[in-house]
Amino acid sequence: MLLTCLDLEGVLIPEIWIALAEKTAIPELRLTTRDIKDYHELMRKRLQILDRHSLRIQDIQSVINTLEPMDGALSFLQWLREQGQVIILSDTFTEFAMPMMRKLGMPTLFCHSLEIDKEGRIANYHLRMENHKAESVLRFRQLNFYTIAAGDSYNDIAMLQSAHEGILFKAPQAIQAEFPQFPAVSQYLDLQEEIAKRAARYKS
Numbered sequence: 001m002l003l004t005c006l007d008l009e010g011v012l013i014p015e016i017w018i019a020l021a022e023k024t025a026i027p028e029l030r031l032t033t034r035d036i037k038d039y040h041e042l043m044r045k046r047l048q049i050l051d052r053h054s055l056r057i058q059d060i061q062s063v064i065n066t067l068e069p070m071d072g073a074l075s076f077l078q079w080l081r082e083q084g085q086v087i088i089l090s091d092t093f094t095e096f097a098m099p100m101m102r103k104l105g106m107p108t109l110f111c112h113s114l115e116i117d118k119e120g121r122i123a124n125y126h127l128r129m130e131n132h133k134a135e136s137v138l139r140f141r142q143l144n145f146y147t148i149a150a151g152d153s154y155n156d157i158a159m160l161q162s163a164h165e166g167i168l169f170k171a172p173q174a175i176q177a178e179f180p181q182f183p184a185v186s187q188y189l190d191l192q193e194e195i196a197k198r199a200a201r202y203k204s
């Protein structure tokens with residue numbers, strides 16, 4: 001059976017931290033792993049920034065609520081869910097993603113979680129596990145799923161490598177050039193075609 005693992009941000013919805021930076025006019029929130037390589041250091045920094053601006057989870061969720069899935073994301077996801085199982089593997093947090101997941105028809109999402117205190121302050125974050133995207137795919141393979149993974153960024157590469165087939169979607173040129181072993185597309189219809197081609201090959 002086919003199981004497709006999709007990244008979330010940059011693939012189905014906009015980048016949440018970048019949208020937050022824009023909507024709150026706090027440019028520091030644009031920091032990514034490209035600026036601070038160590039993910040934990042980056043997260044500590046982000047939580048400090050939120051604290052400094054007294055941004056609570058409710059404030060953040062109301063900003064995220066104003067975002068919409070990318071054009072075509074919903075119909076692509078509906079198509080994909082008719083082809084086999086779909087699991088979204090993301091490095092975001094359940095509390096951030098929830099408003100967007102409603103807009104996507106509540107597909108299955110595996111991601112991390114936040115620790116929120118009584119006042120709504122984000123006190124800490126908890127990773128499901130390190131490298132959970134690739135680890136999940138490896139376990140789906142042990143369950144005899146034929147796995148296809150699609151993502152747009154560095155944090156997806158291990159997942160793409162672990163799957164039977166990996167596809168870069170809307171990835172920046174630099175990432176496409178660094179990982180030429182993966183086909184790269186940037187439109188949902190093209191991604192649909194790439195997935196359909198592979199699924200047909202697997203069935204035959």
Ligand SMILES: [Mg+2]
Pocket residue numbers: 007008009010011151152153
């Ligand atoms: Mg992404």
